[in-house]
Amino acid sequence: MGKGIGLSEKEIIASRQGVSTNSKTQAGLEFVRQIVSSQGWVSDDDYNAVTKAGYSSEEIIEIVALVAKIYSPTTSTISQELKLISQQHQA
Numbered sequence: 001m002g003k004g005i006g007l008s009e010k011e012i013i014a015s016r017q018g019v020s021t022n023s024k025t026q027a028g029l030e031f032v033r034q035i036v037s038s039q040g041w042v043s044d045d046d047y048n049a050v051t052k053a054g055y056s057s058e059e060i061i062e063i064v065a066l067v068a069k070i071y072s073p074t075t076s077t078i079s080q081e082l083k084l085i086s087q088q089h090q091a
Helices: 009-016 023-037 044-052 057-070 072-090
Strands: none
Touching (some): 009 023, 023 057, 044 057
C-alpha cells in the first residue's frame, strides 16, 4: 500500500515504526496510533491535530476505515466515530 502512494522503502519501514520526517504523515501516524490504542475513540484534540496537519475529512474517514479493516475489534466504536465526524462536517 505504501508504494502505491509513492512512499520509498525507507519511508515504509519508518512508517511501520510510527515515524516520519514529513509532518503531515507524522500526524496521520499519531492519529492511527491513537485510534488503535483507544480502541477507536478519538478526542476533539486528536481530530483537530490531524486536520491542522492538512488532512481533509475524506482522508480522515479513509484512515479510520483502513484501521477498522485491520483491527476489527474496534469496528463498532470506529463506526460511531465516523458517524460523529460526518455529522460534525455536515453542519
